[in-house]
Amino acid sequence: MPGGCYYCGSSINLENDHVRAKSKGGVTTVVACAACNRSKGSKALSEWLRWLRENDSYRWGRIVLNQEKRNNRVSQIVRTILKKEV
Numbered sequence: 001m002p003g004g005c006y007y008c009g010s011s012i013n014l015e016n017d018h019v020r021a022k023s024k025g026g027v028t029t030v031v032a033c034a035a036c037n038r039s040k041g042s043k044a045l046s047e048w049l050r051w052l053r054e055n056d057s058y059r060w061g062r063i064v065l066n067q068e069k070r071n072n073r074v075s076q077i078v079r080t081i082l083k084k085e086v
Contacts, residue, residue, distance in 0.1 A: 006030035007040075007074060008059060009066035019045060019073075035059065046077050053081055 004011040010033040017032035021042035032040075039059060040048045052060040064082070067075040 003031060005033035005036055005066075007032055007036040007066070008062040010035070010062070036063075045073065049074070049077050049081060 005014065006017070013034040014031050015034055015037055016029040017037040017040065019028045019030055021044075023042055036059065039052070039056065043051065049060075049063070052063065063074070064078055067078045
């Protein structure tokens with residue numbers, strides 16, 4: 001798969017991830033590394049990102065760095081979460 005993980009930018013073990021869980025009717029997929037995909041599971045995107053901030057500082061940090069110069073749904077949620085930390 002071209003590019004890297006939509007979330008953290010990794011190019012290792014890439015697979016398709018349903019942005020909204022397939023079990024909840026999601027049809028849109030993005031390329032994600034297996035680690036992000038497994039961690040996210042069936043959580044909503046914003047729920048997962050908040051969970052990461054509290055429970056997985058390594059992955060949260062990778063996502064923050066990868067999303068700094070982007071303008072997509074993930075980067076918007078990351079910025080919102082970061083604003084609330086200040």
